[in-house]
Amino acid sequence: MIDETSESPPENPQSLPLIVGNWKMHNNITDSIKLITALKNLLKEPLGVEVVLAPPYTSLYSVAIANQETSFKLGAQNCYWEDEGAFTGEVSAPFLKDVGCDYVILGHSERRSLFAETDEMVNKKIHAALSADLIPIFCVGENLKEREGKKTFEVIEKQLRKGLNDITMHDLENFVIAYEPVWAIGTGNNASPAQAGEVHSFIRNFLAKLYDAPTAHRIRILYGGSVKASNIRDLMKANDMNGALVGGASLNAEEFAKIIHF
Numbered sequence: 129m130i131d132e133t134s135e136s137p138p139e140n141p142q143s144l145p146l147i148v149g150n151w152k153m154h155n156n157i158t159d160s161i162k163l164i165t166a167l168k169n170l171l172k173e174p175l176g177v178e179v180v181l182a183p184p185y186t187s188l189y190s191v192a193i194a195n196q197e198t199s200f201k202l203g204a205q206n207c208y209w210e211d212e213g214a215f216t217g218e219v220s221a222p223f224l225k226d227v228g229c230d231y232v233i234l235g236h237s238e239r240r241s242l243f244a245e246t247d248e249m250v251n252k253k254i255h256a257a258l259s260a261d262l263i264p265i266f267c268v269g270e271n272l273k274e275r276e277g278k279k280t281f282e283v284i285e286k287q288l289r290k291g292l293n294d295i296t297m298h299d300l301e302n303f304v305i306a307y308e309p310v311w312a313i314g315t316g317n318n319a320s321p322a323q324a325g326e327v328h329s330f331i332r333n334f335l336a337k338l339y340d341a342p343t344a345h346r347i348r349i350l351y352g353g354s355v356k357a358s359n360i361r362d363l364m365k366a367n368d369m370n371g372a373l374v375g376g377a378s379l380n381a382e383e384f385a386k387i388i389h390f
């Protein structure tokens with residue numbers, strides 16, 4: 129007889145830490161397959177964390193196919209806010225869903241600074257992603273001048289307020305916010321766990337005011353900016369920390385596997 133009481137309850141994915149690999153504009157199809165194959169060989173399922181791989185658009189399909197017998201989820205790095213039409217060069221949220229994405233990174237600081245994305249544009253993209261049943265990974269973060277000018281909370285609050293314009297509590301059933309201080313991205317200088325935790329708690333409290341406490345509690349808040357195998361364990365101990373958005377270190381299978389197994 130099966131003792132049903134001894135079975136562990138199914139894991140609620142939202143309660144698992146979330147580790148996202150943002151490959152940025154790295155890895156053609158061949159290199160993408162190599163990386164995911166190496167990762168599969170290094171990692172033991174169940175992973176104990178939820179892992180999202182966000183390759184460039186051109187590798188999404190191949191990674192989706194290579195991904196079939198793993199529990200990795202697929203994410204994109206951007207999307208456009210219209211579903212289809214004469215928008216040369218853009219890719220819509222429903223197309224990303226169609227290729228197998230569950231997640232989409234929106235409002236990354238490189239999109240904001242290099243491609244002139246405004247808070248209003250990020251807001252439209254968040255609406256489009258939610259309509260296509262994609263989970264947004266909404267990035268916010270201050271630059272060095274803003275931090276030194278003690279404007280961090282002001283900047284984060286403005287990005288949250290504008291990015292979440294007309295987003296309802298119901299829309300936030302499954303939603304991710306990534307705190308990525310611009311000064312920590314790609315610099316090797318990660319925020320300290322105390323610095324990250326302070327901003328994460330600010331974000332959580334602000335969301336509780338904007339919506340309510342259960343909604344704020346449900347939203348996963350990630351830290352991004354020079355996350356490595358050597359700092360992930362300490363960062364994960366920070367207040368209100370639900371995971372990491374990893375750039376450079378996600379391009380190396382050994383390093384990323386260590387981060388996932390933190």
Ligand code: PGA
Pocket residue numbers: 150308312313314315316352353354355373374375376377
């Ligand atoms: P990094 O990038 O880990 O290379 O600093 C993080 C990001 O931009 O998401």
